[in-house]
Amino acid sequence: MGATIKAVTTREGTKPFAFSEAALAECRSIIARYPAERSKSALIPILHIAQSENDGWLSVNAMDAVAQVLGLKHIEVYEVASFYSMFNLHPVGTYHLEVCQTSPCMIRGSEKIVGHLSKKLGIQPGETTKDGMFTLKTVECLGSCGSAPMLQCGAKYYEDLTPEKVDAMLDAMRAENKRQTYTDR
Amino acid sequence: MGRKLLFEHITKPGIQGLEGYRANGGYRSVEKALKTMSPEAVVEEVKKSGLRGRGGAGFPTGMKWSFLAKPPGVPRHIVCNADESEPGTFKDRYLMERIPHLLVEGMITSGFALGAESGYIYIRGEYFYVHRILERAIAEAYAAGWLGKNILGSGFDFDLHMHIGAGAYICGEETALLESLEGKRGNPRIKPPFPAVKGLYDRPTVVNNVETIAAVVPIVNDGGEEYAKIGVGKSTGTKLISAGGNIKRPGVYEIELGITCDEFLNSDEYCGGIEGRALKAVVPGGSSVPIIPGELFLKTAAGETRLMTYESLSDGGFATGSMLGSGGFYAYNDAQCIVRSTWNHARFYHHESCGQCSPCREGTGWMEKLLHRIENGHGHMEDIDLLWDIQRRIEGNTICPLGDAAAWPVASAIRHFRDEFEYHVKYPTKVKDPDHFAKEPFKRELKASYA
Numbered sequence: 001m002g003a004t005i006k007a008v009t010t011r012e013g014t015k016p017f018a019f020s021e022a023a024l025a026e027c028r029s030i031i032a033r034y035p036a037e038r039s040k041s042a043l044i045p046i047l048h049i050a051q052s053e054n055d056g057w058l059s060v061n062a063m064d065a066v067a068q069v070l071g072l073k074h075i076e077v078y079e080v081a082s083f084y085s086m087f088n089l090h091p092v093g094t095y096h097l098e099v100c101q102t103s104p105c106m107i108r109g110s111e112k113i114v115g116h117l118s119k120k121l122g123i124q125p126g127e128t129t130k131d132g133m134f135t136l137k138t139v140e141c142l143g144s145c146g147s148a149p150m151l152q153c154g155a156k157y158y159e160d161l162t163p164e165k166v167d168a169m170l171d172a173m174r175a176e177n178k179r180q181t182y183t184d185r
Numbered sequence: 186m187g188r189k190l191l192f193e194h195i196t197k198p199g200i201q202g203l204e205g206y207r208a209n210g211g212y213r214s215v216e217k218a219l220k221t222m223s224p225e226a227v228v229e230e231v232k233k234s235g236l237r238g239r240g241g242a243g244f245p246t247g248m249k250w251s252f253l254a255k256p257p258g259v260p261r262h263i264v265c266n267a268d269e270s271e272p273g274t275f276k277d278r279y280l281m282e283r284i285p286h287l288l289v290e291g292m293i294t295s296g297f298a299l300g301a302e303s304g305y306i307y308i309r310g311e312y313f314y315v316h317r318i319l320e321r322a323i324a325e326a327y328a329a330g331w332l333g334k335n336i337l338g339s340g341f342d343f344d345l346h347m348h349i350g351a352g353a354y355i356c357g358e359e360t361a362l363l364e365s366l367e368g369k370r371g372n373p374r375i376k377p378p379f380p381a382v383k384g385l386y387d388r389p390t391v392v393n394n395v396e397t398i399a400a401v402v403p404i405v406n407d408g409g410e411e412y413a414k415i416g417v418g419k420s421t422g423t424k425l426i427s428a429g430g431n432i433k434r435p436g437v438y439e440i441e442l443g444i445t446c447d448e449f450l451n452s453d454e455y456c457g458g459i460e461g462r463a464l465k466a467v468v469p470g471g472s473s474v475p476i477i478p479g480e481l482f483l484k485t486a487a488g489e490t491r492l493m494t495y496e497s498l499s500d501g502g503f504a505t506g507s508m509l510g511s512g513g514f515y516a517y518n519d520a521q522c523i524v525r526s527t528w529n530h531a532r533f534y535h536h537e538s539c540g541q542c543s544p545c546r547e548g549t550g551w552m553e554k555l556l557h558r559i560e561n562g563h564g565h566m567e568d569i570d571l572l573w574d575i576q577r578r579i580e581g582n583t584i585c586p587l588g589d590a591a592a593w594p595v596a597s598a599i600r601h602f603r604d605e606f607e608y609h610v611k612y613p614t615k616v617k618d619p620d621h622f623a624k625e626p627f628k629r630e631l632k633a634s635y636a
């Protein structure tokens with residue numbers, strides 16, 4: 001977000017990145033939604049695909065690949081990726097737990113859920129567990145205020161949370177151990 | 186039971202799919218408009234209905250549509266604002282998730298009225314699973330000939346596409362939304378020119394909220410006059426209200442505009458009353474509208490019964506009223522701390538400011554810091570006046586209304602709950618416990634002096 005500028009990292013992400021064939025086909029079908037000379041419109045949807053194909057975060061290599069697909073300058077991609085809060089510019093855990101902390105959730109107990117997660121995982125919001133399994137993050141209103149407190153992980157919403165439900169969720173995630181991304185179907 | 190225009194069939198089996206939707210009268214508005222009406226006649230019905238934009242500002246939809254520029258040879262667009270990021274608001278998600286074809290139908294009928302070549306539904310990134318539901322609905326509509334070339338043999342061509350965002354409240358502001366749709370950062374544009382003249386790709390564009398576009402369906406089916414029979418004065422038709430906070434029955438309700446606030450809050454058809462404790466305060470229309478004490482929500486300062494309408498909720502201006510806004514309603518019980526909630530609101534706006542305008546970028550950060558300090562027992566009395574001063578200098582001094590939206594929650598909290606801020610300064614040790622009012626509710630001394 002503008003007011004809290006996220007730095008584009010160059011320290012991480014030396015791993016090469018290439019889109020899969022399936023992803024490239026999806027990119028092409030997204031580009032077709034916009035007028036021919038306006039393919040830059042596809043940037044955000046395609047960044048989502050790149051992020052999902054790069055373990056849930058955007059390395060410089062991944063962003064550069066997006067620039068190549070769309071024929072954009074690298075900076076045009078970085079400046080967009082760094083604006084939107086769903087684009088992670090650093091690696092995240094297999095399960096990226098994003099707990100809503102905005103007022104309507106706060107008055108229904110979101111602070112207690114954040115506290116509980118923090119204690120269970122031994123990390124503060126913004127941190128990742130040593131085993132790389134969980135990243136905890138606090139985020140702003142996710143449009144689920146009537147089922148607060150709640151959190152998002154990948155494409156899924158976990159609503160009406162209680163400490164017991166959180167424990168059950170964490171256990172299920174540890175057992176499953178499969179990366180969740182926003183584009184999951 | 187109030188009349189339901191959008192949610193009439195929402196619990197019917199199979200309503201998510203095209204077949205179930207058709208079986209319950211779906212796509213009749215497209216048939217009626219394309220086969221029996223001119224585009225101008227559809228605009229006329231929307232004007233007659235008195236429909237006002239459901240995204241927050243309440244601007245008359247028919248009037249907005251009639252401003253659309255129509256230079257020959259230039260394609261026009263209709264864009265649906267499904268960014269829904271105003272805290273407290275979750276009505277559009279509910280509608281899109283449960284009855285996606287209603288939005289698709291509304292887009293086609295509205296697109297016809299505006300002579301649009303194509304439409305885009307800009308949905309917030311966090312709603313990825315809703316985006317999938319709509320993609321499926323759009324594919325079904327294409328397969329059945331409701332979208333594409335020469336729809337129903339009328340000669341009208343219309344394409345509809347989904348567009349996913351990536352987490353930014355500001356992209357709900359219509360010009361930031363258009364920037365984002367063009368693949369850029371969500372920085373609002375300077376107006377004029379308005380989108381009706383220079384919108385998406387510099388072409389004439391109408392941007393409307395999900396609920397506004399859905400409401401076009403019953404308006405075309407039953408006629409604008411019929412729609413306008415519901416409601417009071419300039420608040421016509423039905424409105425979706427998403428209700429949250431400390432109430433017994435959180436959820437999304439379709440109300441007839443004009444029911445009393447008391448009925449909405451306390452009847453079992455809607456919120457079912459406050460959970461456990463006493464009512465303290467209400468935010469009636471999303472976090473950007475002024476917070477008001479419970480008694481001012483139920484009755485105006487003049488002692489009249491307050492109604493769920495645009496006019497009644499703003500009766501008394503900012504001194505004693507609030508706004509219907511987006512319909513993102515949340516109520517506070519007396520265990521809640523207004524200072525903590527105001528700090529939370531300020532943090533939200535600081536995080537979501539796009540950073541273009543100094544008063545908003547810097548001012549929201551200062552407000553957050555000051556409020557954090559007061560809430561945690563490190564504040565000074567002067568901080569309260571300083572806060573007032575900062576919010577006043579943000580309001581009206583920014584490119585887009587996010588600045589106002591950040592200022593109003595702070596201003597209204599100080600206006601109505603100043604003694605609670607002072608309490609935090611006077612008793613720093615008591616407020617160290619985040620649940621400070623849960624054990625012993627704060628007793629307001631300030632009663633009628635609405636500054």
Ligand SMILES: Cc1cc2nc3c(=O)[nH]c(=O)nc-3n(C[C@H](O)[C@H](O)[C@H](O)COP(=O)(O)O)c2cc1C
Pocket residue numbers: 237238239240241242243244246266267268269270271354355356357358359360392393394395397398585586587590
């Ligand atoms: C900061 C900000 C955020 C907004 N967010 C939304 C939103 O999430 N959804 C929406 O429909 N309108 C939102 N609006 C209002 C839009 O700018 C615009 O007025 C609306 O989409 C017009 O549609 P309507 O006339 O149908 O309400 C927002 C405005 C501002 C200033």
Ligand code: FES
Pocket residue numbers: 100101102103104105106140141142143144145146148150272273274
């Ligand atoms: S405030 Fe948490 S989902 Fe809206």
